[in-house]
Amino acid sequence: MISNKRLNQIVHCDCIEGIGALPDACIPLTVTSPPYDAMRDYGGTKFQFEPIATELARVTMPGGVIVWVVQDQIVDGFESGTSARQRLFFETVGMNVHGTVIMAMKGCRYPRKQRYGQQFHYAFVLSKGKPRVVKVLQDKPNSAVGAVVANSRRFRNGDLTTTMKPKRIGPYGLRGNVWLIDAGNGRTTKDRFAYEHPALMPEGMAEDHILSWSQPGDLVFDPMCGAATTCKMALLNHRKYLGMEVHQPYWELACKRMELAKEAHQRQVLAILRQKAAG
Numbered sequence: 001m002i003s004n005k006r007l008n009q010i011v012h013c014d015c016i017e018g019i020g021a022l023p024d025a026c027i028p029l030t031v032t033s034p035p036y037d038a039m040r041d042y043g044g045t046k047f048q049f050e051p052i053a054t055e056l057a058r059v060t061m062p063g064g065v066i067v068w069v070v071q072d073q074i075v076d077g078f079e080s081g082t083s084a085r086q087r088l089f090f091e092t093v094g095m096n097v098h099g100t101v102i103m104a105m106k107g108c109r110y111p112r113k114q115r116y117g118q119q120f121h122y123a124f125v126l127s128k129g130k131p132r133v134v135k136v137l138q139d140k141p142n143s144a145v146g147a148v149v150a151n152s153r154r155f156r157n158g159d160l161t162t163t164m165k166p167k168r169i170g171p172y173g174l175r176g177n178v179w180l181i182d183a184g185n186g187r188t189t190k191d192r193f194a195y196e197h198p199a200l201m202p203e204g205m206a207e208d209h210i211l212s213w214s215q216p217g218d219l220v221f222d223p224m225c226g227a228a229t230t231c232k233m234a235l236l237n238h239r240k241y242l243g244m245e246v247h248q249p250y251w252e253l254a255c256k257r258m259e260l261a262k263e264a265h266q267r268q269v270l271a272i273l274r275q276k277a278a279g
């Protein structure tokens with residue numbers, strides 16, 4: 001357990017030291033995005049993947065989840081493959097790959113003639129054993145809403161059955177593992193000043209992972225929190241948060257963003273209380 005006075009803050013530190021000061025098995029959910037290869041220098045701190053991953057696995061509680069959002073850099077014309085190596089390393093320190101979500105951005109930022117433009121990030125959903133919380137989001141609009149259908153299933157030998165019980169199709173179906181994320185200026189976040197950070201995670205991406213792998217009241221951790229997107233979305237979804245950031249200007253940005261998020265959260269709570277009082 002982490003004492004309450006160490007929660008709900010953004011700590012200015014190198015996360016290797018920060019995570020090192022946490023007890024074993026205390027984190028139910030981490031949503032983080034590390035530096036991608038050498039795409040940005042973030043004030044010059046050398047990114048040490050293996051010690052960070054090892055420590056993250058240690059502090060993750062049984063059933064806890066790490067969402068590791070990453071992308072490969074193109075080096076000398078080829079993909080670095082770093083994301084795949086990182087995913088395999090996590091398995092050596094006791095994490096299982098529960099699944100992979102492709103976070104596809106609407107629109108492509110760098111279309112090129114010599115390759116298809118990079119349009120997605122991987123989100124590796126790593127769990128320590130079976131995840132304790134899985135809430136698959138059900139927001140995929142169904143085009144055949146209202147129709148009654150008997151789904152079919154194909155067996156291993158190729159046979160097909162349609163004997164499954166007929167069901168009426170509701171307005172929304174369960175989401176698949178390709179998520180279309182609204183991102184870009186004014187859509188990644190409405191906090192204009194946050195764009196001073198060069199690699200913001202879209203708020204919708206952080207929020208949907210928080211809703212999928214945690215419940216209200218849980219602690220959500222981001223050891224490389226940048227401008228605190230994960231922490232902000234944790235607070236606004238009634239979770240506790242803990243962020244760490246090594247680079248002072250980004251840490252200051254994160255603190256400023258959390259001050260505004262706390263005010264927004266207060267307004268949210270007041271609105272809920274008023275609604276309850278009204279009936």
Ligand SMILES: C[S@@+](CC[C@H](N)C(=O)[O-])C[C@H]1O[C@@H](n2cnc3c(N)ncnc32)[C@H](O)[C@@H]1O
Nearest residue numbers: 014015042200201224225226227229245246247
């Ligand atoms: C891809 S950015 C994260 C962006 C963040 N998700 C957001 O939405 O603002 C990675 C961040 O990790 C920070 N960082 C890199 N190494 C770190 C370390 N050892 N400890 C803490 N933070 C680190 C960088 O300064 C950078 O802000």
